[in-house]
Amino acid sequence: xxxxxxxxxxxxxxxxxxxxxxxxxxxxxxxxxxxxxxxxxxxxxxxxxxxxxxxxxxxxxxxxxxxxxxxxxxxxxxxxxxxxxxxxxxxxxxxxxxxxxxxxxxxxxxxxxxxxxxxxxxxxxxxxxxxxxxxxxxxxxxxxxxxxxxxxxxxxxxxxxxxxxxxxxxxxxxxxxxxxxxxxxxxxxxxxxxxxxxxxxxxxxxxxxxxxxxxxxxxxxxxxxxxxxxxxxxxxxxxxxxxxxxxxxxxxxxxxxxxxxxxxxxxxxxxxxxxxxxxxxxxxxxxxxxxxxxxxxxxxxxxxxxxxxxxxxxxxxxxxxxxxxxxxxxxxxxxxxxxxxxxxxxxxxxxxxxxxxxxxxxxxxxxxxxxxxxxxxxxxxxxxxxxxxxxxxxxxxxxxxxxxxxxxxxxxxxxxxxxxxxxxxxxxxxxxxxxxxxxxxxxxxxxxxxxxxxxxxxxxxxxxxxxxxxxxxxxxxxxxxxxxxxxxxxxxxxxxxxxxxxxxxxxx
Amino acid sequence: xxxxxxxxxxxxxxxxxxxxxxxxxxxxxxxxxxxxxxxxxxxxxxxxxxxxxxxxxxxxxxxxxxxxxxxxxxxxxxxxxxxxxxxxxxxxxxxxxxxxxxxxxxxxxxxxxxxxxxxxxxxxxxxxxxxxxxxxxxxxxxxxxxxxxxxxxxxxxxxxxxxxxxxxxxxxxxxxx
Numbered sequence: 001x002x003x004x005x006x007x008x009x010x011x012x013x014x015x016x017x018x019x020x021x022x023x024x025x026x027x028x029x030x031x032x033x034x035x036x037x038x039x040x041x042x043x044x045x046x047x048x049x050x051x052x053x054x055x056x057x058x059x060x061x062x063x064x065x066x067x068x069x070x071x072x073x074x075x076x077x078x079x080x081x082x083x084x085x086x087x088x089x090x091x092x093x094x095x096x097x098x099x100x101x102x103x104x105x106x107x108x109x110x111x112x113x114x115x116x117x118x119x120x121x122x123x124x125x126x127x128x129x130x131x132x133x134x135x136x137x138x139x140x141x142x143x144x145x146x147x148x149x150x151x152x153x154x155x156x157x158x159x160x161x162x163x164x165x166x167x168x169x170x171x172x173x174x175x176x177x178x179x180x181x182x183x184x185x186x187x188x189x190x191x192x193x194x195x196x197x198x199x200x201x202x203x204x205x206x207x208x209x210x211x212x213x214x215x216x217x218x219x220x221x222x223x224x225x226x227x228x229x230x231x232x233x234x235x236x237x238x239x240x241x242x243x244x245x246x247x248x249x250x251x252x253x254x255x256x257x258x259x260x261x262x263x264x265x266x267x268x269x270x271x272x273x274x275x276x277x278x279x280x281x282x283x284x285x286x287x288x289x290x291x292x293x294x295x296x297x298x299x300x301x302x303x304x305x306x307x308x309x310x311x312x313x314x315x316x317x318x319x320x321x322x323x324x325x326x327x328x329x330x331x332x333x334x335x336x337x338x339x340x341x342x343x344x345x346x347x348x349x350x351x352x353x354x355x356x357x358x359x360x361x362x363x364x365x366x367x368x369x370x371x372x373x374x375x376x377x378x379x380x381x382x383x384x385x386x387x388x389x390x391x392x393x394x395x396x397x398x399x400x401x402x403x404x405x406x407x408x409x410x411x412x413x414x415x416x417x418x419x420x421x422x423x424x425x426x427x428x429x430x431x432x433x434x435x436x437x438x439x440x441x442x443x444x445x446x447x448x449x450x451x452x453x454x455x456x457x458x459x460x461x462x463x464x465x466x467x468x469x470x471x472x473x474x475x476x477x478x479x480x481x482x483x484x485x486x487x488x489x490x491x492x493x494x495x496x497x498x499x500x501x502x503x504x505x506x507x508x
Numbered sequence: 509x510x511x512x513x514x515x516x517x518x519x520x521x522x523x524x525x526x527x528x529x530x531x532x533x534x535x536x537x538x539x540x541x542x543x544x545x546x547x548x549x550x551x552x553x554x555x556x557x558x559x560x561x562x563x564x565x566x567x568x569x570x571x572x573x574x575x576x577x578x579x580x581x582x583x584x585x586x587x588x589x590x591x592x593x594x595x596x597x598x599x600x601x602x603x604x605x606x607x608x609x610x611x612x613x614x615x616x617x618x619x620x621x622x623x624x625x626x627x628x629x630x631x632x633x634x635x636x637x638x639x640x641x642x643x644x645x646x647x648x649x650x651x652x653x654x655x656x657x658x659x660x661x662x663x664x665x666x667x668x669x670x671x672x673x674x675x676x677x678x679x680x681x682x683x684x685x
Contacts, residue, residue: 051664167571167578171532174568178539181561185546190557193542216606223602224595390633394626395652397606402618402656406666411614418610425599426528429590430521448560456554 003129010357014365019062023366026063027373030070035078035381038219038396040088041071042328042438046210047403049336057340058358064336065316065359066366068329069121072272072312073374074381076113076305081106081232081382089272089308092280096293096300098232103296106234110378111244112298113305114371116255120306121367123259124266124313128320129360132349135321139346144453145464147322147345149474151447152465153481154324155440157268160484164433172427176437179204180444187452199412206335206441207407210328212417213434215400217424219393236378251302254283258303262310267318271327271435272311279307313363320356321346323446328435335442517589524590525579533572539565605629617671623653 014020033044045064052060075090080097093113100109142150155173162169182193183203194200248255258279265275283303284293293300315326316333323345325331337344342352349356384392404417427434440447458464466472480487543558543565550556579586591599609625616624626649630640660666670677 050666051660054665165575165578167575170571171568171575174564174571175532175535177564178535178561178568181539181564185557188553188557190546192546192557192561193539195542220599220603224591224599226595226598388633390630391626391648393602394629395648397609398622398626398652398656401610401613401622402660402668405613405618405668406660409667409669411610411669414610414613418607421606422603426524430525430528432528451560452555455559460550460555 003133006133006353006357007129007361009354010359010361011365013058013354013358014062014362019059019362020365020369022059022063023066023362023369024373026066027070027073027366027370028377030067030072030370031074031077031374031377031381032070032384033067034071034074035384036392036396037084037222038215038393039399040075040214040218041068042210042332043214043400044071045329045332045336046207047399049207049332049339050403050406052336053339057337057342057352057355060336060340061333061355061359062362062366064333065362066370068312068333069309069363069366069370070374071329072121072309073114073117073370075308076117077110077374077378077381078385080109080113080301081234082385089276089312090304091273092276092304093301093308095280095304096295096297099294099296100298100301101232101234104232105296106232107236107240108244108298109296109301110234110236111241111375112248113301114374115245115248116251116258116302116306117309118367118371119255120259120262120308120310121313122364124263124310124317125360125363125367127263127314128317128363132317132321132356132360135317136346136349139322142346144450144457145467145471146474148447148450148454149465149471149478150322150324151443151450153474153478154318154443155436155447156478156482158433158436158439160481161268161274162433162436163274164431166485168430168432169436172432172434173436173440176206176209176440176442177444177447179206179209179437179441181448186445186449199410202408204416204441205407205413206332206438208404208413208416209420209441210332210438211400211404212420213424213427213437214328215403216397216417216421217428217434219397220421220425221428222389223393234378234382236375241375247298248302251299254287254299254303255306257282257286258306259310262307262312263314265307266311266314266326268326271315272308275311276304276308280304309367313367316359316363319344320348320359324443325439328438331435331439331442338442516593517591518593518596519590520586521588521590522579522583522586525586526576529572529576529579533569533576536565536568536570536572539568541565614669615671617673618668619653619657619670620673621671622656623649625649626652 029048030041030044033039034041044067048064048067052063075085076093076097078084079090079093080101083094083098085091085094097109097113100106158173159166159169182200183191184201185192191201261279261282262275265271265278280300280303283299284290287293287299289297289299312327315330319325319330319334323334325334334344342348342355400417401414404413405411407413424434454464465475539561543562546558547556548558548562605625605628609621612621627645630645630648633640656668660668
C-alpha cells in the first residue's frame with residue numbers, strides 16, 4: 001500500500017469529533033505546560049501518561065502528541081512576551097522575539113513564530129510520511145547486533161554532539177541505564193539491584209525521574225534565580241496575521257535552511273534545542289540584516305522556530321521506525337507506547353498499521369489545530385503567567401506530586417521524585433544534561449536485551465559488532481561520534497583551520 | 509523576589525562539583541556491587557544478569573572519578589560561588605515545604621496535604637504588598653484539591669489516596685445511606 005493510501009486511511013480514522021476534541025484538549029494542555037515554569041513538554045507528557053491507560057492507543061497518542069505540539073508553541077509565547085523560555089528549545093527565540101515585543105511588535109513576532117513553526121512542523125511530518133515506511137522496511141532486516149549498534153550510535157551522538165561536557169553526559173546516561181536495570185531482569189527473571197527491598201521490585205519508573213528532574217528541579221532553579229514575570233502585552237488581530245503572512249515569503253531561504261537543519265537534528269538525537277540554536281546562528285551569519293539581529297529582527301524569530309518544530313516532529317521518525325527517540329519528550333512517549341503494550345520499532349508499521357497512520361495523520365491536523373488554538377488563546381495564556389508565583393508554584397508542585405504518585409499508586413515514588421528534583425537542581429547548576437538520563441532510562445532494557453542477544457550469538461566476542469558491513473559501519477560511526485570532539489580538534493589543527501566560531505556552532 | 513548577588517557565597521562550586529562526582533561514583537559502586545551479587549560472568553544461559561549492569565556501574569564510576577579529577581585540576585578556576593546565601597535561603601524556603609508536603613502525604617492523604625501545602629505557601633508570601641485574604645487562600649487551596657479529585661479520581665478513574673479523610677467520608681456516606 002502506498003504512503004498516500006495509508007495516510008488517507010489514517011485521516012479517516014482520526015476525523016471524528018472525539019479525536020478532534022482530544023486534539024484541542026491536548027494542545028491547550030500543551031500550551032499550558034509550555035507556558036508554566038517548571039512544567040515542560042517531557043514533564044507534561046509524563047504527567048498525562050497514567051491518565052491514558054484507559055484510552056485506546058490511537059486516542060492516547062493523539063492526546064500526547066498534540067500536547068507536545070502545544071508545548072512547543074507555548075514555549076514561544078513566554079519567550080516572546082516575557083523573555084522567559086518556557087522550553088529549553090525556545091531559548092533562541094528570546095534573542096529577537098523579546099526585543100520585538102518591547103518595540104510593540106509582539107503580535108507580529110508571535111504570528112511569525114507560530115506560522116514558521118507550522119511550516120517547520122509540516123515539513124517534519126512530510127518527511128515522516130514518506131521516509132518512515134522505507135526506514136522501517138530497511139530496519140526489518142536488523143537483528144540484535146544491528147539494533148544495539150543503532151542504540152550505540154544514538155547514545156554516542158549524544159555524548160559527542162552535546163554542548164555539555166562529555167564526561168558529565170556519560171555520568172547522566174549511566175545513571176539512566178542503572179535506573180533501568182533496577183527490578184526484574186527481563187531475561188532471567190532475577191531481581192537485580194533491589195538489595196532485598198520490596199519497594200524497589202517494580203523498578204524505578206522513568207516518569208518519576210522526568211517529573212522530578214524537569215519539574216521540581218526547574219522550580220528550585222526558578223526560585224533561586226528569583227524570576228519575576230513581567231511581560232509585554234499582545235493582541236493578535238486578523239490584520240496583523242495577514243500582514244505578517246504577506247511578509248513571510250521574503251524569508252523563504254531562511255525557512256528552507258532552518259527546516260533542513262531542524263529535520264536533520266531531529267532525526268539524529270541532537271534534538272530541538274540544538275536545532276534552534278544552530279539555525280539561529282546560521283541565520284545570523286547569512287542574513288542581509290545581520291547587524292539587526294538581537295535587536296528585534298523577524299528573521300531571528302523565524303529561524304529558530306522553524307528548526308525547533310521541524311526537529312520536534314522529525315524526532316518521532318527514529319522513535320517510530322527504530323524505537324530510538326530523538327528528544328526527551330519523544331523518549332517519554334516511547335515509554336508510553338511500551339506501557340500500552342506496543343513495540344516501537346519496524347514491526348510497529350506492520351502490526352499496528354492503524355495506530356501508526358492515525359498518529360501521522362493526526363500530526364498534520366494537530367499542528368494546524370495548534371496554530372489556530374494558539375493564535376486565539378495567546379492573551380489567555382499570557383494572563384496565566386501574571387498569576388503570582390506563590391499561587392502557581394504550589395499548584396505545579398501538587399500536580400507533580402500527584403503525577404508521580406499515580407505512576408504506581410505509591411508514596412515511595414513521590415519521595416523519589418523529590419530526590420530526583422534535588423538531583424535535577426544540582427545537574428542544571430553544574431551543567432549535567434538531563435535528556436540522556438531519560439533516554440537511557442527508557443531504552444536501557446531494550447539496549448541491554450540487544451547487547452545480551454548479540455553476545456549470545458557470538459559467544460561473548462565483541463567482534464560481532466563488525467561482523468557485516470551494515471553493523472560494522474554503524475558501530476564505527478558510533479565510535480566516530482563518541483570521539484567527535486577530539487577528532488574535530490585534531491582535524492582542525494592538522495588542516496590549520498582554526499576557525500573557532502565554526503567549531504562552536506557545531507557543538508551547540 | 510530577585511536575590512541580591514552581593515550576599516556572601518554559601519559554598520564554592522568546586523565543593524559541589526566534587527560532592528556530586530563522589531555521589532555518582534558511589535551510585536556506580538553500588539550498581540557494581542549489586543551486579544556482582546547477581547553474577548557478572550557467563551552462565552549456562554549466556555550472560556548472567558549482572559553482566560550488563562556491571563559495566564554500566566564501572567563506566568559510571570570511571571566517568572565520575574574523571575569528573576572529580578577534572579574538578580581538582582580546575583580547582584582554582586572553580587573558586588566561584590555555587591549559590592549565594594540569600595538565594596539558597598529562597599531555595600530552602602521552597603524545598604523544605606515540599607519535603608514536609610511529601611512526608612505528610614501518606615498520613616493525611618493527598619487532598620488534605622495538597623490543600624494545606626498550597627494554603628501555607630500562599631499565606632507566607634511576603635513579596636506581595638498586601639497578603640492574600642483568608643477567603644482567597646481557602647478558595648484556591650480547596651479548589652485545587654477538588655479539581656484534582658474531579659480530574660483524577662472521577663474523570664480518569666485514577667484513584668488517589670484520600671487518607672483518613674477519605675475513610676471518614678466513605679463511612680459517613682455508608683451511614684447516610
